[in-house]
Amino acid sequence: MKGIADITVALKKNSRPFVSVFGFVFAVCALSVAQAPPQVHLDAEGLAPRPIEELTGTTIARHYALAWRDLAGALDSNNARGLGEEFVGFAKDRLAKRIAQQSQSGLHVRIVDHGHQLKALFYSTDGASMQLVDHAQLEIQTYDGSKLIDTQNTPHEYMILMTPGADRWYVRDLEEVSAKP
Amino acid sequence: MKWGLALFLTIATLVLVAIAWFQSGGMKQHAMFSATTPEAAVQALMSDIQSHNYQRAFASLDPASDTDLPSFIRDVAGSDGSLRTYASLQSADVSPLHANQDEAVVRVRMNWSSAVGSLDDVRDLRVRREGSVWRVVWPKPAFPAVPPQVVSVNYLRWEVIGRNTSQAWGSQDVDSPKVRITSMNAISRPGRVVILGEVENEDTIPAYLNVNATLLKADGSPIEEEGSFDMISHVLLPKQVSPYRIDFPGIRMEDVKSVRMDARALLVPASADPVIAITDQAVSKDGLNRNVLKGDLINQSGRPVNIAQVLAAYYDDSGKVIWVSDGYVDQALMPQVPVPFAVDIPNDIAQRLKNYRVIVNHYSRTSS
Amino acid sequence: MMRVTTMFLIMTRTRSGSFYGRARLLAVAALCFCFLPIFASAADLHPPATVEAGQAFSIPVQGSGEATFYLVGPDHIVKRTVKLGGDLEIQSGEVSSAGRYQAILCDSSCTFASFQVNAAQPAHLSFFLHPSRVPVSTPNSIDATAFVFDRYFNLVLTPAVVDFRITPASGAGFSQRVPTHHGVAWMRTSSTAHEGRVQVTAVVGSVEEARVVQQVAAEACRLNVRAVPSGKMIALETDPVRDCSGNALPDGTVVSFTTIDSAGKSTVDTPIKKGIARTEISVHGRAHVSVACGVIEGNEIAVNGRL
Incomplete structure (x- = not known):
């Protein structure tokens, strides 16, 4: 993903100032669209042993979406710096390890995210953990350098553990399981 | 042109020096030695106190004053790490009470500014005429002497061993204390909305507590969020109850549909001492004819309390909290020595109050 | 696998009873046959459908020459040059995380196959006992939740039974056996009438985790x-x-x-x-x-x- 700086540098080649200004605005808009978190729909119907509070549900959906945005960005850029905002524990450690190895191997992964159907399975009575399953529509493209070596465009299913922090819910565990088509 | 500039600079310098002299109380100091009225004498004395020139202030007192310089300084500037030692005199309002040819009584309302707000000290001073000059008679301050003794302290203290952050998720941890807001009342005051009530530490361990309130519109969106700041006893021992008050200046009650309350408690090390008794509490009028809740604080422990804050909750006849007010005590609480306090009560509250409850927040330099 | 599927699609699309249809089918078949040597250099991958975490295994690869092998897993990336016509050895450490893995083999073109790594046997319990202090004689006041993990900290999704053993400071203890659901088991119990420590131990197989709840006096x-x-x-x-x-x-x-x-x-x-x-x-x-x-x-x- 190109940064704003890269795009603006490219725009500087254009001699017409108004075109540059327009181009910069366009670049910012394009990037903001590119960095927008994916659609996440949370279904918490019949959640046990504790029902979910409305605010908690909203927070979880928002931060899960942000987690996927950060994850996609990190796997594409091979930069694990942004993961700590939304990931913690096993999930963060695994992703950081993967990104380091991706970077070492010259691979990167681009995710085209078509949205997530999140279903809450378990919410502990103390409110300290929530287990969810995610039916995600993802197009996962694996590159070796600039060469596309694999494209996956199948449904994916993830088992997720989320735990609350001071101001957000973190993804603590994210494991892909065999998706039921 | 060159001389004109020099002349202008000279005049400007003189004007600035004159302003500085006025500002530093030079006029008042001059007036002191020629205080032709009782009020002028008190004003001059206050001016010296304001500029921390205690020696000059002491020198200006009437020789009949039965005090010495250290006592005078201690009386005026505070001691033992009390709040007064951190305060400075902001202003002094002087009003004559009565006077005759040679003697007068002047009421002075000293307003001290401190980190926790302004503090009032109202005193009625006797002023005597000596020749053509009036001088203040400063009464000998009665400092309670704590007899030398050994006070055995058998106090309780809680220490916290927290979870090691390197330990795995799910390892044994200690829960935060459980606290409960036992009452909440939203009232409209001039220019603001006030949320007040009481909160109890229901747990068996001490809690460090913060109460926040969010005012919500009819559509559920927040108008403003505020915390109780110092209008609460933040450290609550097991089963201790504290009043709280949260002010929302500039908000009108008509705009508020509901209030979201949030009491957050943290596990902190704490000590059960000192115990401070609040004796002889009574609602009365002060020298300025304001409604006040007065009483004495007695530190029942062996260690001085440097700064004390009194928090009072007032109840109506149905037992509902209708107001919470506070006041800082500018003297240190020495062991076993009664120290007076007074907290303001608004007139309308004073008419409705049926009962009240007072607690004391304390800060000691050596405490944790 | 990918190549075969593509050819099958082409053939099914041209299936028709007409002369032109048959002629087109023959032409396509001939074309595929001509290009076969090029595709044949990228060998097919047939990994097992599921693998237990931390279990080494091999993927047989036919063909000859060299190719680049990629293994893309949740926390592990492998890229190495392999000789075709043998077995691709996957080390235990390369499949320690549960999840979906992609095996990709590339020379002039790429083939891929995916397989699932499932958690191994239970080896760790993340055990939450809440609250850490509870007033005596309070109904349904103690909650125990156990997350079952394998030795690589993968959540064990295959059902297991967690035995919650409750041992009060005084009086007889008792236990509750709870099956896991998606790797989680939880139970709720009441505090007893006497203050003091109550130990709750979660046991699954040979794995034990103990926590303590302090029963304290009520009002x-x-x-x-x-x-x-x-x-x-x-x-x-x-x-x-x-x-x-x-x-x-x-x-x-x-x-x-x-x-x-x-x-x-x-x-x-x-x-x-x-x-x-x-x-x-x-x-x-x-x-x-x-x-x-x-x-x-x-x-x-x-x-x-x-x-």
Whole structure:
């Protein structure tokens, strides 16, 4: 993903100032669209042993979406710096390890995210953990350098553990399981 | 042109020096030695106190004053790490009470500014005429002497061993204390909305507590969020109850549909001492004819309390909290020595109050 | 696999009864046959459909020459040059994380296959016991939740049974066996009538995790104050402060004494020490004394300052 700086540098080649200004605005808009978190729909119907509070549900959906945005960005850029905002524990450690190895191997992964159907399975009575399953529509493209070596465009299913922090819910565990088509 | 500039600079310098002299109380100091009225004498004395020139202030007192310089300084500037030692005199309002040819009584309302707000000290001073000059008679301050003794302290203290952050998720941890807001009342005051009530530490361990309130519109969106700041006893021992008050200046009650309350408690090390008794509490009028809740604080422990804050909750006849007010005590609480306090009560509250409850927040330099 | 599927699609699309249809089919088949040597250099991959985490295995690869092999897993990336016509060895450390893995083999073109790595046997428990302190005799007040993980900290999604063993400080213990659902088992129980430590141990197979909940006294019950002379003062003293089950309230619990006499009201918030709360207060004339602990009020007595 190109940064704003890269795009603006490219725009500087254009001699017409108004075109540059327009181009910069366009670049910012394009990037903001590119960095927008994916659609996440949370279904918490019949959640046990504790029902979910409305605010908690909203927070979880928002931060899960942000987690996927950060994850996609990190796997594409091979930069694990942004993961700590939304990931913690096993999930963060695994992703950081993967990104380091991706970077070492010259691979990167681009995710085209078509949205997530999140279903809450378990919410502990103390409110300290929530287990969810995610039916995600993802197009996962694996590159070796600039060469596309694999494209996956199948449904994916993830088992997720989320735990609350001071101001957000973190993804603590994210494991892909065999998706039921 | 060159001389004109020099002349202008000279005049400007003189004007600035004159302003500085006025500002530093030079006029008042001059007036002191020629205080032709009782009020002028008190004003001059206050001016010296304001500029921390205690020696000059002491020198200006009437020789009949039965005090010495250290006592005078201690009386005026505070001691033992009390709040007064951190305060400075902001202003002094002087009003004559009565006077005759040679003697007068002047009421002075000293307003001290401190980190926790302004503090009032109202005193009625006797002023005597000596020749053509009036001088203040400063009464000998009665400092309670704590007899030398050994006070055995058998106090309780809680220490916290927290979870090691390197330990795995799910390892044994200690829960935060459980606290409960036992009452909440939203009232409209001039220019603001006030949320007040009481909160109890229901747990068996001490809690460090913060109460926040969010005012919500009819559509559920927040108008403003505020915390109780110092209008609460933040450290609550097991089963201790504290009043709280949260002010929302500039908000009108008509705009508020509901209030979201949030009491957050943290596990902190704490000590059960000192115990401070609040004796002889009574609602009365002060020298300025304001409604006040007065009483004495007695530190029942062996260690001085440097700064004390009194928090009072007032109840109506149905037992509902209708107001919470506070006041800082500018003297240190020495062991076993009664120290007076007074907290303001608004007139309308004073008419409705049926009962009240007072607690004391304390800060000691050596405490944790 | 990918190549075969593509050819099949082409063939099915051209299936028709017409002469032109048959001719097109033949032409496509011929074209595929001509290009076969090029595709043949990228060998097919046939990994097992599922693998247990941390289990080494091999993927047989046919063909000859060299190719680049990629293994893309949740926390592991492999890129290495392999010789075709043998087995691709996957080390145990390369499949330690549960999840979906992509095996990709590339030379002039790429083939891929995916396989699932499932968690191994239970080896760790993340065990949450809530709360860490609970008043005695409170129904459904203790919650235990156990997340079952394997030795690589993958959540074990295959059903297992967690045995929650509850051992109070006094009295007989008991246990509850709870099957996991998506790797989680939880139970709820009531606190008993006596204060003290209660140990709860979660056991799955040979894995055990113990946690402790402290049962503490509930609200004060029958709070009683009495006055005894103490020099010029009056000492106010409670009886031992206990809850309704007879458990002593812990030291440090605040008891509030209130005295109303001719001089006004006096209050002292004093902590319980050695089971009782005590304070000394000066009283002017007849006074009315009351006592409270939190929101619980005790008895009221009348005393005389000259007592």
